[in-house]
Amino acid sequence: MEHYAGIDVSVKASSVCVVDATGKIVREGKVPTEPTALIAWFSSLGLKLVRIGLEAGPFSQWLYPAMKEAGLAVELLETRHVRNAFKTMAVKTDRKDARGIAELMRVGWFRPVHCKSMAAQETRVMLGARALVQSKLCDIEMSLRGLLRNFGLKVGRTTPTRFAGRIKELVAGHPSLEIVAESLLLVHEVLLREFKSVAKFSCPQKFSHFLLVQQWLYDGQDCIVHVST
Numbered sequence: 137m138e139h140y141a142g143i144d145v146s147v148k149a150s151s152v153c154v155v156d157a158t159g160k161i162v163r164e165g166k167v168p169t170e171p172t173a174l175i176a177w178f179s180s181l182g183l184k185l186v187r188i189g190l191e192a193g194p195f196s197q198w199l200y201p202a203m204k205e206a207g208l209a210v211e212l213l214e215t216r217h218v219r220n221a222f223k224t225m226a227v228k229t230d231r232k233d234a235r236g237i238a239e240l241m242r243v244g245w246f247r248p249v250h251c252k253s254m255a256a257q258e259t260r261v262m263l264g265a266r267a268l269v270q271s272k273l274c275d276i277e278m279s280l281r282g283l284l285r286n287f288g289l290k291v292g293r294t295t296p297t298r299f300a301g302r303i304k305e306l307v308a309g310h311p312s313l314e315i316v317a318e319s320l321l322l323v324h325e326v327l328l329r330e331f332k333s334v335a336k337f338s339c340p341q342k343f344s345h346f347l348l349v350q351q352w353l354y355d356g357q358d359c360i361v362h363v364s365t
C-alpha cells in the first residue's frame with residue numbers, strides 16, 4: 137500500500153506523521169531536526185513512501201537537499217498554501233500540523249516550490265549582510281546629522297571619507313558634542329571599514345548567476361549595476 141508523510145519542522149525536534157492511502161495514521165513520532173536523523177527514521181519504516189511533505193522555511197533549505205539526495209520523495213511546500221489549508225483547525229499543534237501535511241500529500245492538494253541552490257543562498261546571505269551593515273552605517277550618519285541640527289550645525293553634503301572630518305570640524309569648541317561625536321564616529325569608522333570588506337566579497341561580478349544588484353551611494357543617489365553572464 138502507498139504511504140504519505142508530513143514533517144512539521146521545529147528547532148530541536150520535528151513532528152513526523154505517516155498515513156496510508158485511506159488516511160489512517162500508520163506512524164507518528166518526534167525526530168531530531170537533522171537530515172541524517174530524518175533519513176534514518178524514514179528508512180527504518182520499511183514502507184513505500186510516495187510523497188513526503190516539507191513546508192518551506194529556514195531549515196527546509198538545509199533538510200530538503202539532503203533528503204532528496206538520499207532518494208526520499210520529498211516535496212517542498214509553499215508556506216502560504218499550507219497555512220490556508222490549516223485555517224479550519226481549532227487547535228494547532230506540531231503533531232496536528234504534521235498530520236495535516238501528510239493529508240495534503242495524500243490528496244495531492246499542495247503547491248511545490250523550488251529550493252534555492254547553496255550558491256544562491258550564499259549570495260543572498262552576503263548581500264543581506266552587506267545591506268545590514270550599510271543600514272547601520274546610515275543610521276549613525278543620520279543620527280549625527282540630527283543631533284547637530286538641534287544646535288544649528290549643518291553637516292551638508294559629504295562623502296564617506298570626508299564625513300568624520302566634517303563632524304569634527306562642526307563640534308569643535310562644544311565639549312559635550314565632542315564627546316558624543318567621538319564615540320559615534322568610532323562606531324562609524326568600524327562600520328565603514330567592515331562595509332567595504334563585506335561589499336568586496338559580495339561584489340556582483342563574483343556571482344555570475346546574479347544579474348542585477350542595487351548599489352546605494354552615500355550621497356543619496358541610486359544606481360543600477362547590470363552584470364552580464
